[in-house]
Amino acid sequence: MRLLAAVIVLGVLAPSAAFAISHGNLDERRPLRVEDPYPVPRGEWSFEFGDGFQSTRGGESRGIFPVEVLYGPALNVQLGVGTTFATRAETFADPGRSGDLRVSGLYDFNQESTSLPALGAKLTLELPTGTSSDGVDFEAKGLATKSLGSVSFHLNLGEHWFGDSPGPERDTAYEVDFGASLPFRAPMHTRLLLVGGGSIDQSRVPGAENRVGLEAGLRWQYSPWTVFDLGAGTDVAGSGDREDFHLAVGISIGY
Amino acid sequence: MGRRFRIATAGLAAASAILASTSCSAPWISRGERMAPRGPWRGALALEPPAVYREFNGIDFGHAHLGETLLRTQDSSAVEGARVEVLEFIATRPAVPPDEAMIAPRFTRMFWELERTFGWAHAFHRSLYDLFASGRTKERRALYEKLLANYLASADAITPKPLDHHGRLWGFEESRSFRDRAPRFNSQIWAYRWLQAAVYDVQLMGGPRAQRERMPKVLAQYHAYLEEPPIAWRFMPLMSEVAPRFAAEFPEAATIFDNLHMLHDNVDDILSRPDLYPNDRLRRQAVLRVLQIYRHANHQGSGDYLAYEEPTGGGMAGHDMGGMAMPDMAGPRPPSAERVLGADSTGEDHR
Numbered sequence: 030m031r032l033l034a035a036v037i038v039l040g041v042l043a044p045s046a047a048f049a050i051s052h053g054n055l056d057e058r059r060p061l062r063v064e065d066p067y068p069v070p071r072g073e074w075s076f077e078f079g080d081g082f083q084s085t086r087g088g089e090s091r092g093i094f095p096v097e098v099l100y101g102p103a104l105n106v107q108l109g110v111g112t113t114f115a116t117r118a119e120t121f122a123d124p125g126r127s128g129d130l131r132v133s134g135l136y137d138f139n140q141e142s143t144s145l146p147a148l149g150a151k152l153t154l155e156l157p158t159g160t161s162s163d164g165v166d167f168e169a170k171g172l173a174t175k176s177l178g179s180v181s182f183h184l185n186l187g188e189h190w191f192g193d194s195p196g197p198e199r200d201t202a203y204e205v206d207f208g209a210s211l212p213f214r215a216p217m218h219t220r221l222l223l224v225g226g227g228s229i230d231q232s233r234v235p236g237a238e239n240r241v242g243l244e245a246g247l248r249w250q251y252s253p254w255t256v257f258d259l260g261a262g263t264d265v266a267g268s269g270d271r272e273d274f275h276l277a278v279g280i281s282i283g284y
Numbered sequence: 285m286g287r288r289f290r291i292a293t294a295g296l297a298a299a300s301a302i303l304a305s306t307s308c309s310a311p312w313i314s315r316g317e318r319m320a321p322r323g324p325w326r327g328a329l330a331l332e333p334p335a336v337y338r339e340f341n342g343i344d345f346g347h348a349h350l351g352e353t354l355l356r357t358q359d360s361s362a363v364e365g366a367r368v369e370v371l372e373f374i375a376t377r378p379a380v381p382p383d384e385a386m387i388a389p390r391f392t393r394m395f396w397e398l399e400r401t402f403g404w405a406h407a408f409h410r411s412l413y414d415l416f417a418s419g420r421t422k423e424r425r426a427l428y429e430k431l432l433a434n435y436l437a438s439a440d441a442i443t444p445k446p447l448d449h450h451g452r453l454w455g456f457e458e459s460r461s462f463r464d465r466a467p468r469f470n471s472q473i474w475a476y477r478w479l480q481a482a483v484y485d486v487q488l489m490g491g492p493r494a495q496r497e498r499m500p501k502v503l504a505q506y507h508a509y510l511e512e513p514p515i516a517w518r519f520m521p522l523m524s525e526v527a528p529r530f531a532a533e534f535p536e537a538a539t540i541f542d543n544l545h546m547l548h549d550n551v552d553d554i555l556s557r558p559d560l561y562p563n564d565r566l567r568r569q570a571v572l573r574v575l576q577i578y579r580h581a582n583h584q585g586s587g588d589y590l591a592y593e594e595p596t597g598g599g600m601a602g603h604d605m606g607g608m609a610m611p612d613m614a615g616p617r618p619p620s621a622e623r624v625l626g627a628d629s630t631g632e633d634h635r
Contacts, residue, residue: 216349
């Protein structure tokens with residue numbers, strides 16, 4: 030815990046760097062679900078923390094606390110380890126459980142050019158270390174980013190394999206995340222990035238309505254090594270305990 | 285729907301893999317970003333003295349904004365407008381290095397290999413400033429060698445061998461175009477380089493406290509150049525002229541930075557000549573052709589690029605011949621940091 034506090038303090042206060050952490054790059058849930066294919070640079074660590082609130086149509090509300098550490102072990106490669114803690118952990122399913130350990134690997138195939146989008150692939154394993162968790166989940170995602178002028182458009186297509194599907198539920202479901210990002214008042218100002226997007230989650234119960242969500246947020250470069258983010262969203266379609274509203278703040282600290 | 289989606293996902297993954305493993309007509313470029321070396325010196329420049337750090341953040345903006353502007357227009361009033369915008373940005377004393385991909389989105393997407401080269405050299409630049417600002421005088425040499433070795437290990441490194449700046453690298457058809465078409469902007473860019481060099485020598489003259497006392501004079505001279513760009517200079521400032529201590533003590537780095545600055549000038553010249561390079565494909569080809577000349581990997585052993593190295597016996601990195609053999613070196617040349625500091629620069633002061 031002391032180490033964690035030291036990292037946060039150092040990241041917020043440390044004033045300089047040869048390179049700065051890139052607030053233009055989108056990581057999953059920092060602040061939106063959609064992400065770009067770009068990894069952290071080789072040798073860089075990124076510590077990402079969040080604090081949020083989520084309420085569902087069923088009347089449940091809870092606090093959520095995502096934590097993730099990213100590292101670039103090689104060029105164009107990013108490894109991540111993280112989890113999300115939640116209050117009322119017994120009812121949290123997102124789709125992993127509170128405290129489930131997430132291990133991910135991302136590979137970026139290329140840098141976006143004037144003609145080609147940037148493409149990447151990400152694999153994530155969710156281990157049942159959390160509350161009431163059972164079975165190992167697996168997700169494979171394709172990531173793409175293409176820009177027009179200063180606006181970048183992002184698309185993620187993913188397939189989620191559930192390790193604990195009871196009876197009638199699907200073993201696998203698809204996910205689509207999409208969004209756009211825009212540096213606010215660039216080129217003269219580049220510290221604030223506005224982001225907006227949405228997601229479609231295939232319902233785990235065959236025949237039920239798919240969950241459709243919309244999100245908006247921002248990323249703000251506070252110092253060379255520190256980026257704050259803020260995001261909010263709601264589900265506009267879906268059955269069961271679809272989300273009424275969520276709001277989250279986060280901090281990413283490069284080292 | 286589910287099946288169709290899975291097929292689409294698999295298709296995206298397969299397309300990615302195929303594109304990654306084959307070369308196609310569109311440029312397929314590795315992002316290849318590296319983190320600058322970590323060490324206890326990192327971040328020192330922002331604290332000692334912080335004004336310099338903020339000036340350097342402004343300079344980063346200046347280079348990127350120029351490249352994007354020249355891709356967009358050759359209109360002289362628009363280019364002059366961009367120069368004034370750079371001054372406005374510098375005046376904000378930016379606390380954070382700006383994101384060049386946001387300032388120059390088209391330029392960075394079109395010339396990513398060049399951006400990687402610039403970015404890696406700038407990281408080396410900043411690492412040395414941090415090292416010299418940290419007051420680690422005794423370890424300085426060893427840490428410098430470590431940073432240099434780390435820099436040169438990358439495929440994006442610029443050669444530490446002196447190149448033929450006044451001859452072949454200043455003798456392309458487009459050479460001098462930006463200088464002659466936009467003299468004020470060009471001289472402003474050269475003023476950035478004057479500051480980048482001068483700061484090194486001020487750092488080598490003394491410890492952090494002495495640097496803090498001496499730096500304002502150098503910054504005042506830099507701002508005088510921004511206010512009235514030194515258009516009488518006909519060739520970029522050289523490390524050996526502005527920072528002779530640095531060039532003598534750390535010749536490899538000084539040469540890398542002179543080469544980096546010459547590469548910047550070559551690119552500005554290419555982008556200033558739409559008559560020679562009328563479309564993006566030709567501009568990209570020209571920039572990549574020039575970039576290859578500067579790469580460290582192309583100056584090992586033998587090969588075509590050795591012809592671009594400075595002829596033996598050039599002396600003072602091949603630049604100091606009193607302007608006789610090199611007309612661009614005649615007339616006023618940038619002063620050294622020591623000259624600007626005058627009496628304040630005598631002796632070393634390790635406070």
